[in-house]
Amino acid sequence: MLHPRRSAQHVLLCDACETAPLQSHCERCNINLCTNCVGKHLLDSSRKHRVIPFIEKSSTPNYPKCPSHPDKQCELHCEKCDLPVCSTCVSSGKHKGHDISDIQKKLSAKTQSLRKDLEELEIKIFPRYEEIVSDVQTEKAELETKYGKLTKAADQQGEALHREITTIVNQRKSDIAEMKIKHLAALDKNTDEITHSITELKQIILNLKAILESNDVSLISTYNSRNDEFRRLPPKVQVTLPSLSPQKINTKQLREMFGSLSSLSINTEEQGYTMKSAETASSPPVKSLLDEPRVTATIDTGNNRLFSVSCLGEEKVWTCGDNEIMKLFRLRGKLLTSIKTKSGNWPHAIAVTREGNLVYTDYRNNTINLVDKKKIQTVITLEGWEPRNVCSTASGDLLVTMISEDREQSKVVRYSGSTEKQTIQFDDQDRPLYSLARYISENRNLDICVADWGVNAVVVVNQSGKLRFRYTGHNSNSKQSFDPYGITTDSQSHILTADRYNNCIHILDQDGQFLRYIQNVFIPCGLCVDIRDNLFVAECYVAKVKKIQYL
Template sequence: MDPFRRAQIILLCDLCKTAHLQSHCERCDINLCQTCVGKHLSDSSIRHKVVPYKYRKSLNYSKCPDHAGELCKHYCKKCNIPVCSTCVSSSKHEGHDTSDILETLSAKTESLQKDLDELETRIYPRYEEMASDVQTEKAELETNYGELTTIADQQGEILHWEITAIVNQRKSDIQEMKNKHLSTLNKNTEEITQKMAELKQIMSDLKSILKSNDVSLTSTYKSRNSEFTTLPPKVRVTVPSLSPQKINKDQLNEMFGSLSPLSINTEHGDTIKSAEAVSSPPVKPLLDEPCVTATIDTGYNDLFSVSCLSEDQVWTCGENDTMNLLNLQSKLLTSIQTKSGNQPQDIAVTRDGDLVYTDYRNKTVNLIKNKQIQTVITLQGWYPRYVCSTASDDLLVTMVSDDETQSKVVRYSGSTEKQSIQFDDQGRPLYSSGYYTSKYLSENRNLDICVADLSDSAVVVVNQSGKLRFRYTGHPSNTEQSFSPVGITTDSQSHILTADTDNHRIHILDQDGQFLRYIHCHLRGPWGLCVDIRDNLFVAECLTAKVKKIQYL
């Protein structure tokens, strides 16, 4: 059966009224035969959308609430509502600009699709991420509060031990005093007993003399009573007393250690910027004279990397196995040792504020969350070198092969490899090979991937898909040491900043690799770089082990 014949009804073209329809213009809601399609499309003032009739989208016009049976095929621009033909000619919409509702349909549909895309790709995933974070925090409750309980038990045991030790010491002191008291009384008793024995002997002798009536004994007797009229000294020993102090519960609580209050803060939710806002940051011109606004002493012998946690806190790593978080006053806030005890090669802070570091000796990339170290990437046949976190929360890692003949940049989502960047369109290596060379990297706002390749004395920039955009090899006016790019970072203006360590300065380029300006600021061996959310530049000086905060915009 003819697909356009149903129950003996023939569907004809709306223009010629004679030929069978073949197509449908969704923009004009009109049916067309094959001949009339070309004529219809000749009106270039309208963006027609002609599709085969069977694939047409039927339009559901709303019914006019004021005029029964009428469909709202017009749009009142002033009232911002669909209206029917009768409404257009009525006094209610007199003088109002109206149009065919199909004219607004395309724009409205595009806006709806744009909103849907933003909800699906930008907004809803952030809500999922927040929900996941809350679930993770809930899962960690037992562990965290169990640790608090363990600490309380340990402190209680320590106090019990101390109290027991004090009680035992007091008992020992009491026993020692008792022994001394008893010894003194025994000595006094012996002295009295000795005198009593002498007295008994004297009294016995006197009785014998009196009984004997011996003239000789009686006449020669000499009295000794005077010797005993003064009694022996009597020792008085006072029993010591123990004066227990009243237990002060406040002092005892303070001695035990205080428990900080549970802090529940409801932070204002982050505003997810639209794609337009993200792509159009406020313009910030370069300062004529950049200035140092803070200097941080890190305590390392050699300093290599710095990564911003906030405007006034930075993570640093150097020649040993620790990564230190410091504020602008050089105060050490947190110190974390690598899991393996190896020196970290590089560090980066993720969008969530967690720290990532590469351990090239055991070929791992590690994530530090709540001071717990988790290995997220383990490599085979490659050594990880330098790392950065992207706007999409991926990780970009530069790495070198075990035989030191190849280098590449790899993108990871979690522990999953998503992209590998190694060769240009002609199959030539994008990056120099060799183990002992730095290849710091950074993602620009336009999603370019920028690598400072020290061995090649070049900044190599590829686009998001890995296609080479340009190579910057230094400013032509350079007459000092050769260009030696080490650290690299980007800012809200899509500037590329790289540390020229041998020449003790920073190069500022635009996103297309055009040289704009140097930053000097009396730098000494600038190495690692990072930029905070307000476009303050932090420079890790290898030679002084200091971090300098520089305002340049």
């Protein structure tokens, strides 16, 4: 299938009549002509025409007209003036002393540059733009589903609240019915007692009447009055009706109970990388170090200890510590997601891939695992080696530090998916590069930076694994020996490493020269930098993440 912008299937038409296929080209007038229009064109005797077959056009230079001498063509180029000139211009003395060259050399260089630009536009840049548009269209197509899920979640939460309210209402109704039954029973008991007394009164009245009518001395003399007993009227049951005291509905609390909806964030974000030309590569904006780095956010993770942190975009960070739970926080401290490791073991370290998925190492069962939409997949299982730390590279590979199970060897391995691509273990003299490789990061210049806990050094090798330098600390601030732990890099190719027991971060340039400390951090362990060059520090024993602006 022919490329849509390089297809030769359409017919080129005559510039004059615009209907017939072209056959010829007039070099003087720079016009394409069909067979019929060639004759008409040559009838114009106001200038000298030079008509050639069109197929020869590409090999014949189309010289520009001289603005000073209209009947001349500019076949030369003045280097000083950087202008096309004709032979008359040169002989006139106007360009005396200037270097004059054949315009073909200039045209050849320019033509080659144009061809390179065209090739890059057609083969690399334009398809990438089409891909981006396609991605946006795909995202738009998925909006209905995604927002439908949000709406469904809102409905489900509403139904849950309705169920709770219905349960509460039914419970209150049941309580009211039970109280009514007790109230009625109390009244019935009171009525029965009074009715019994009335029956006795009726019998006493009848007996008294009978005695009086009988005029019996014996009955009258033995009569005992009970009037005192009945003068004390029976007690009246006093029942206070229950009342319902509805609380005023607090709309704010009700909204909080329902759950919050995060705001829609629309940002224009640079693509993950800038396409580079064959000759030059784009450089990031130069940023200088702040004299006083400042903490802009703090997250309390709720762990006892915290070991690793990894950025997800600008607003979220993954953390892991002294349990099997990996937590995703928003910068305001809200816990968004918790993921339990597949094995139930503590994750040794975490990283976020270019696609935004979470990767973690499990050194107890020697695996590297990928979390995609809360589903955990073991992508690498090691034999004889324990994985320690992991980082995701600009190319999408994974770099993993590991130590042998006998603790005698240490190395760095590069993986593409689950395929091992590169092993970095020895220098040019076959001496071990690492003693106990722990945290790892890839720099912008593709150097691989490792915090080697065994020899208290930062070991930096280039992309091919050749040793560039070792950094063993800076004496000006050290109270204890240099103890490198977490390590990360930024857009300026700075290397930042946590010095745990000196409670600081060392900032180095890409060649290992010490630049500055970041202080006021407590037992820093894991480090990461987001796309805006904000530093995130996992403070081990207080289990907090600090966001620090240092550029």
